[in-house]
Amino acid sequence: MNKTLLFGSNGFLGSHLKEKLDGEVIGINIREQNWQDNLPDDANVFINCIGKAHDHKGIATERDFYFANYNVVKVLFEEFLKSNAQLFIHISSIAAVEENERTEVLTEDSVGNPQSHYGKSKKAAEEYLLKQSLPSGKKLFILRPTMIHGEGDKGNLTLLYKIISKGIPYPLGAFKNSRTFVTVDNVAFLMNEIIKRYKEIEGGIYHITDDEPLSTKKIIEIIGEAKDKKLIILSPPKFVINSLAKMGDMISLPINSKRVKKMTSNLIVSNQKIKQALHLDSLPISAENGMKKTIESFMKHKN
Template identity: 40%
Template sequence: MNILISGIHGFIGSNFIGALKDKHTLYGLDIVFPAKDGVVNTFSWRDIEPTSFPFQALPQFDAIIHLAGKAHDTKNQSVAQSYFDINTGLTQKIFDFFLESSAKKFIFFSSVKAAADSVVGNVLTEDVIPTPVGPYGESKIKAEEYIKEHFMFPTASIDEDQSLRLGKDKGRTAMNKQVYILRPCMIHGPGNKGNLNLLYNVVKKGIPWPLGDFDNRRSFTSIDNLCYVIEGLLNQDVPTGIYHMGDDEALSTNELIGIMCEAMGKKPHIWKMNKGLMEGCAGLGTLLHLPLNTERLRKLTENYVVSNAKIKAALGIDKMPVTAKEGLMKTIRSFEETK
């Protein structure tokens, strides 16, 4: 299978090369063009613009994986428009190319942040009405909307009025192609801790974690599980749709610290300081503009559990190949080995 991968030289793309190169022929689409083992050639974005048609100048691709995008800036220092230029604009460009190309499968990497900044209820499923907060999530949902405006997706409701459905489908493409919108939660793996970096540094320095009294649970995505899912989407006849992605087990911050300490051979230092006291300190921090404020405390202690039931059912599996703990141990140990 000839596969075109945008953003192929990033962390996720590099892992996909390792997972796919032995069974597929891989091409890149990126803003940098280093030679890389397993990649036949890396094209520029100009090569897929309409002015570069006809497509005969490019290989005949069987599948396209769209990874390229602007990552979530947790420090909020990025200009909002840049998210839309990159996350929405590049998606529109490569999806237009896909519709005109010979490729039969398109995998778009969106994010759970396109669905919700915070999870209402016990778990985040694909049925949620998207309510993104901030330019990162908003730009991702705009990209999703563009795809669904130009390609027939399964209706969310079996009770939807047929005439309304026909009206919505006007202008959409129905063909022998399959499109997958993948919404992973926080991805990590050897060489990339993702947003675990702050917590990792706290644990590494032996600084006590003062929020042990909060019992929150969060989902993570091991790069090994992600590669497994991508291979499944490429090789199996999976229906077009939106799929959330995460490991099978959600972990509390206390459990996460325990796993990090186990990987580093350290003893965990978790302080269970009174919830009310910590919330009061955070409120004071908001008034005095201190690092620990109410919003930061909420982010550190909130639940964000993502369901992977739909993607597992589509792939015909009961569980992911790697547990959340196994994936995290592998990630943390990789940093201990390279420090």
């Protein structure tokens, strides 16, 4: 039976993985004093879910992002090298490649274009890990998920749901977009498959995403179906929305340039590499069904 050390087990993804991963999963809190001395000798998997992504208050510094997304990675990987564990899985982000919009489908070979401290710090951690020499018998997997959603999600999807649930018309109907997301259940499924079969497949970087893209309009339709109500979609000119978003950059508004970009831009990511490595035709949960499950969880918790 696998014994997995999960770093970042109290976060959104980590809390789901603690429940959904096979075998024994032990959450490790690196804030505890001398945590390194308490790592079990018989663990065979290290998973790093520690990271800083959101800055809702706008006060995080470049140093904050690099500490959580880069410096911590170095410490954990050094512990992995000293341990008896054979597998290190690092959760990176598609933001290490692109954060805004691309016309082409992103693959693991796409040239990186991170813009924020978040994306740049994630990319720096990847580069550090790929430069390290691995002793015989040890493997490294770097997983780049697209936006992960599921129960307990606190990101832009939650904000969209709250706005729509209040009966506020969706004002971005003039924008036609398509993006790939990933339900947390598919993330857990793929990680279980990697842990079971890592000796058979090549280590390295893998994109983690659902099989199909979704438009923001489709997500709104899913919200409407879940709540059994017809939602209003408005289509004011794009320049009006962009002007409001710029105002939101200066004062506290639900809409700002970053959020508009996330909700209206195109970003499609391929998951063919991981499916080919694991000999999968498709993931167990479709993009639409995964999104329905997430929206239903919002309703359950009355977000």
